[in-house]
Amino acid sequence: MHVRVVxxxxxxxxxxxxxxxxxxxxxxxxxxxxxxxxxxAVPGPEGYAIEHGFYRxxxxxxxxxxxRAGKLAAHVPDMRRLRRTxxxxxxxxxxxxxxxPLDLHLLPRDRPVVLTAHDVLPxxxxxxxxxxxxxxYRRVDAVVVHSEHxxxxxxxxxxxxxxxxxxxxxxxxxxxxxxERAALPEPLPAVKRPVVLFFGLLRPYKGVDVLLDAWxxxxxxxxxxxxxxxxxxxxxxxxxxxxxxAAPPGVRFVDRFVTDPEAAAFFxxxxxxxxxxxxxxxxxxxxxxxxxxxxxxxxxVGGFPEVAAExxxxxxxxxDAAALATALDRLLGDRAxxxxxxxxxxxxAAGPYSWDAVGRAHLRLYEQLLATRTGR
Numbered sequence: 111m112h113v114r115v116v117x118x119x120x121x122x123x124x125x126x127x128x129x130x131x132x133x134x135x136x137x138x139x140x141x142x143x144x145x146x147x148x149x150x151a152v153p154g155p156e157g158y159a160i161e162h163g164f165y166r167x168x169x170x171x172x173x174x175x176x177x178r179a180g181k182l183a184a185h186v187p188d189m190r191r192l193r194r195t196x197x198x199x200x201x202x203x204x205x206x207x208x209x210x211p212l213d214l215h216l217l218p219r220d221r222p223v224v225l226t227a228h229d230v231l232p233x234x235x236x237x238x239x240x241x242x243x244x245x246x247y248r249r250v251d252a253v254v255v256h257s258e259h260x261x262x263x264x265x266x267x268x269x270x271x272x273x274x275x276x277x278x279x280x281x282x283x284x285x286x287x288x289x290e291r292a293a294l295p296e297p298l299p300a301v302k303r304p305v306v307l308f309f310g311l312l313r314p315y316k317g318v319d320v321l322l323d324a325w326x327x328x329x330x331x332x333x334x335x336x337x338x339x340x341x342x343x344x345x346x347x348x349x350x351x352x353x354x355x356a357a358p359p360g361v362r363f364v365d366r367f368v369t370d371p372e373a374a375a376f377f378x379x380x381x382x383x384x385x386x387x388x389x390x391x392x393x394x395x396x397x398x399x400x401x402x403x404x405x406x407x408x409x410x411v412g413g414f415p416e417v418a419a420e421x422x423x424x425x426x427x428x429x430d431a432a433a434l435a436t437a438l439d440r441l442l443g444d445r446a447x448x449x450x451x452x453x454x455x456x457x458x459a460a461g462p463y464s465w466d467a468v469g470r471a472h473l474r475l476y477e478q479l480l481a482t483r484t485g486r
Contacts, residue, residue, distance in 0.1 A: 111476060112139045114196055117205040118164040118188070119181065120144045122228065123152040124370075125394060126205055128281055130158040132469025138476075141199070143192060148177070149345070149367045153285075163195070164188045185209050189216040196221070201476045204250075210242035214249055222479035226254040230263045230391045244268045251479050254472070256280045256392035257413025263391075276475055280392050281468040282401040282459035292371035294379060295364060304338035304442060307380035307404075309373070310395040312346040312365065317386035317409065318353060323431035324386070326358035328439050336360040337442050343368060343376055377402040381448065382441055387411055388428050400459040405451035407437050421454040 113133055117126045123144075130140045134157030142155070145164040148171070165184050170176030185208060196202045196218040203224040207213040217223050225247070231240060247253050247270045254276050255261050261277050264270040293299065308321055321340070329336045336359060343364040354363050368376070377383070383399040383406050390412040399406055406423035408414040418425040424441060426433040441447060461467070 111137075111200045111473075111480075112141070112198060113476060114141050114143055114192075114199040114202045115205065116192065116202060117142070117144045118185070118208045119206060120147040120152075121206045122394070123147050124283060125228075125280075127153040127155075128283060128285065128465050129205075129468070129472070131156050131285075132281065132465040133472060134158045135466060136469040136473045138473060143195075145181075150369055153370070161195075163192060182209070186212060186216065189213065193218050200480060203472075203476075207246060210239065210246055214242065214245050217249065222251040222476065222483060223249075224252045224254060224475070224479070225250045227260060227264065227391070228256075230255060230260045231267065240268070244270070247274070250274075251483075252276055252475060254278050254475070257416055259413045259416065260391045278468060278471045278475070279463050280394065280397045281465035282397045282463045283394070284401040284459055284464070286370060286374045286377070286398060287401055289371055289374055291375040291378065292369065294372075294375050298341070298362070298364075298379075301339055304381040305379055306338050306340045306382045306384055306438060306442070307376060308340070308342045308344075308384055308386075309368075309376060309398070310344045310393070312342070312344050312348055312350055314348055315388045315390070317388050317429065318342060318350075320388075320429055320431050320434060321384060321386045322353060322357055322361065324434035324438060325361060327432060327435035329358045329360060331435075331439065334359055337439070338381065341376070341380075373398070374402075377404060380404055382407060382438065384434075384438065385409065385414070386426075386428075386434055387414070390414065397459075397463060400455045400463060403452045403456035403459070405441065405448045406455065407434070407441060409434075417458075420458055422451055422458055423455075424451070 115130050126142055130142045133140045140158035142160045143163045146162055165181045168177050168180035201222045202218045205226050252274055256279055258277055261275045264275050265272045312318060325340050340361045345367045346365050350365055383404045385396060385408050387409050392413040408418055408423045408425055409428035410425050411428045415425060417423055424437050426437045
């Protein structure tokens with residue numbers, strides 16, 4: 111079976127490469143069709159082929175208007191080219207579709223098309239984008255979601271046929287645990303206290319402001335000296351200057367793009383990982399923390415409660431800084447609870463959330479779609 115996995119804008123390189131590698135291990139022939147990732151190096155192909163079939167002439171810095179304009183101009187020709195080259199594939203699996211109102215009319219034909227709903231519903235441009243997204247979900251042969259919560263949203267809010275929606279968990283990025291680590295940036299190697307890590311792109315919905323409020327409350331309880339440091343690490347997609355200016359004691363920002371070797375070093379050093387999101391379906395950061403066997407504190411949104419129900423995380427109400435402060439302070443003072451959460455995280459990463467299991471689940475879905483199409 112030949113599967114073309116497509117991520118036009120290279121939105122999620124770690125996920126794309128892990129899925130392609132897992133599909134290859136499961137016995138499929140896999141081609142990843144994507145564009146050059148503008149922020150830094152990404153994993154090379156391992157057991158699959160890669161084609162940079164999108165936005166090859168786009169210029170300008172990542173996120174610049176020049177780059178966005180170049181991508182928009184190239185999108186339709188590149189999607190048409192994909193439609194032609196996809197004739198050699200048995201299944202075409204999109205991770206993202208970049209210009210949804212146009213993409214609806216540019217999808218490959220005469221073979222199963224799968225779409226992973228990384229963002230089940232749009233966070234911006236709600237009405238227009240939601241209508242376009244709903245039409246796409248009805249156009250493809252199958253939609254993959256990473257949680258039962260995501261499945262319910264598609265079925266109940268967008269009226270997608272439940273037979274088309276398939277829950278396949280996100281995989282834990284265990285390959286990061288085996289790569290060579292980069293050195294932590296100065297002065298972080300000298301820190302001796304425990305570390306609570308917030309990691310990932312900094313966006314408003316991720317609740318960094320709630321986390322800083324919670325950390326201020328923890329500092330107040332401990333006479334201005336919190337029992338750990340809080341590291342906020344990731345590339346800003348928002349103005350973080352007000353947050354940095356008002357940060358309470360014991361907070362350090364590393365606000366830039368972080369490479370995989372650096373990410374591994376940060377997760378190695380973390381004692382607790384916190385995700386205080388206001389909304390989400392599922393998170394690659396969560397599955398990185400599981401891979402490293404780190405105890406988690408999560409807000410009760412999206413698919414997070416499903417991971418907490420497996421015994422790998424503490425759960426707090428989203429947006430509740432007081433509850434978050436209590437949970438973090440209690441966990442930092444309870445090493446036995448930290449060890450229990452960490453052990454369960456590692457078990458899940460090696461079992462149901464392993465990429466081998468995820469790859470096999472995708473392959474079963476593809477086989478089902480092909481059998482339905484051929485009438486076998």
